[in-house]
Amino acid sequence: MCVDGQHLGVGSGVRARAGITCAVLVPQGKIAMGKLAQAVMHGAKIIQIDGNFDDCLELARKMATDFPTISLVNSVNPLRIQGQKTAAFEIVDVLGNAPDVHALPVGNAGNITAYWKGYTEYHADGVIDKLPRMLGTQAAGRHR
Structure with a gap:
């Protein structure tokens, strides 16, 4: 799972190539269409939430805690x-x-x-x- 960031398009493309489902959390109506199009083109599951980037990140962290099979691939992941x-x-x-x-x-x-x-x-x-x-x-x- 990734949150809107610099690696959104690339991240979803790499995962698609590897056959891994990618979910992307984005603030509804607050993301550049070109960036969103890259993720959609690679089959990412787009989850829009009412809020901002920090709200997306908070939700992503909670989901990763509640569901250990979900990996975060943004800056909060030390790997x-x-x-x-x-x-x-x-x-x-x-x-x-x-x-x-x-x-x-x-x-x-x-x-x-x-x-x-x-x-x-x-x-x-x-x-x-x-x-x-x-x-x-x-x-x-x-x-x-």
């Missing part, structure tokens, strides 16, 4: 952060060190958390000698 941190490793491997600045989108802060985790682990292991300045950006009106 997602662990897996995504390797993207920071790839950046360092290509550049030879951490960049001076790394700017990326944030919604619920999963992206920036994962990259920061990767950079700090490489720094602690002595692979890099500096940490980047992290800049999180978010579109106006997002997650209302």
Whole structure:
């Protein structure tokens, strides 16, 4: 199960390819149609609720607690952060060190958390000698 976020379309596509049912919680009338279309195109079950992103996330957490077969795939899942941190490793491997600045989108802060985790682990292991300045950006009106 995922909640409206940056990985909504990709997440539902990957699950469809693997034959896994994907349910997506979205705030009714408050999601970009292009993003919703990607999920629908891949057969995701769309559940619209009266509320905002935080309400969707709260419901998703409750459902995952009540039904252990449901896995959350957004920023509250520590396995997602662990897996995504390797993207920071790839950046360092290509550049030879951490960049001076790394700017990326944030919604619920999963992206920036994962990259920061990767950079700090490489720094602690002595692979890099500096940490980047992290800049999180978010579109106006997002997650209302």
